Amino acid sequence: MAYDLQKEEDVKEYIENLGIEYRFGCYQEKKPQVCHLLGDYFEAVKKDFDKARKVFKSNCMDYNYGKSCLKIGNYTLVGKGNELGNVPEALTYFEKGCELGEPTACLHAGMILTATGPAITTKRDVPKGFNYLKSGCDNNVDMACHYLSGMYISGVPKNVKDYNPHRPDKNKNIEFLIKPDMKEAFKFALKGCELGNVYACANVSMMYGKGDGVEKNPEESKKYFKLAQELQNAHETTKEIGIIGGSGFDDPTLFENQVTRRVTTPFGDPSDVITEGEIKGVPCALLARHGRKHQIQPSDVNYRANIWVLKEVGCTHVLATTATGSLVEQYRPGDLVILDDFIDRTWGRKCTFYDNSCDTTRGVCHAPMRPAFCERARQALYRAALARGYACHETGTAVVIQGPRFSSRAESLMHRQWGGHLVNMTTVPEVVLAKEAGLSYAAVALVTDYDCWRENETAVSVSEVLAMFSKNVQKAADVIVDAVQILAAETDTAYLDAHKELVKSSIMLKE
């Protein structure tokens, strides 16, 4: 029958029939391509992730369909709901997917096998991982080529602990599994760039500029720099929105068509995998600030890698959640607050990209902190909260303490006197680094407790924070989901350029 897809009833019927057709094609006719479509249907239309997972798994294992192996690998890597990800199991699916000719699965298998860092639970096998990455790159996965290029730029040490990323001169005598080789690095960067990877183009430009692995050529350097800029701008107008989930907030089921990627950065590994997908059609990327198992304490979070990775996957905005204590009576547990300022009480955290540890961020960056947060992103969060009818305060100053301990009573009273409304442990340096990265950044705080300043009341505890957060987490999720839509619908994006210009004008660099 012919459907008029302008009509709601026809669309509904069409979608139902599609489900029937896919079930028939998969269960009766046993066609793997149709089973994959059925999995997508369960995931994207029915939002029934358990069914989708079962279909993808069986289609990978029983019918050897590579694309389904990639899907079930991603599901297994991220975990779902309260179920945690299982990296070794995910790896088996990616390896199988790669062997079945699905090149993105090769990228994921290669990244897992070569990755290092606290979140890695698989045995490192660099030669095997290298081969997977090579196969991904040979089959035109730009990120695989970029990753290989990075391996050759720095070399891959046999023992990661021997390696000093900031002092190349100290690495001369250590044993490498892959020796630094700028010629190879250039070859892979060039291919990554040709495939449209902005960071690979930036590396090609750098190598031509310095004569690293290729003859020095300022003209070519400029050409590739321009290409990198163009690719970056093209990315940025697509408005991918990064979400940093704080304590109690890391729900990838918000996403449609999700894939996960384990991406590293010049500043080390981010807290966990990046989950990319869409929220009602808007491209988004989610990162759990403390890792999905909440295994990283506030002062050990690699904030630089977290912000960098979101920028690297193409985010223009970052919306963050944070669980906060209240320092004033009117900000009650359960309320939302859109942060507009902070007082920094942290110490020893890496709070700038511009410390000469990375070639792409040279000079000294004196970023202005008034306003600290992006006003447009803040307003999007606030409008979203109001439209939902949630108790939400339009402004609030967060005192950011070092943690992991909570404040003493005397400190809490002092923070109140300073004019703080809220207290947490993570907004600095996250907001500062987002500013340096030229991103539009805002944070919705969920008030979980009254810290410890009130007379005759027990002091805050982790169980209180988590219980309050989980009771109200839906509010934070709703506000983020709606703010994503508001930001994506905006046509005047001059403020995004202003963020980037601000960074440029804040950098001091003598040529």
Ligand SMILES: CSC[C@H]1O[C@H](OP(=O)(O)O)[C@H](O)[C@@H]1O
């Ligand atoms: C779990 S209690 C303290 C912890 O909660 C907040 O985390 P996040 O900002 O990531 O939501 C607070 O900043 C502390 O890190």
Ligand SMILES: Nc1ncnc2[nH]cnc12
């Ligand atoms: N009272 C508090 N102090 C610091 N961080 C917090 N996160 C939630 N409540 C907090």
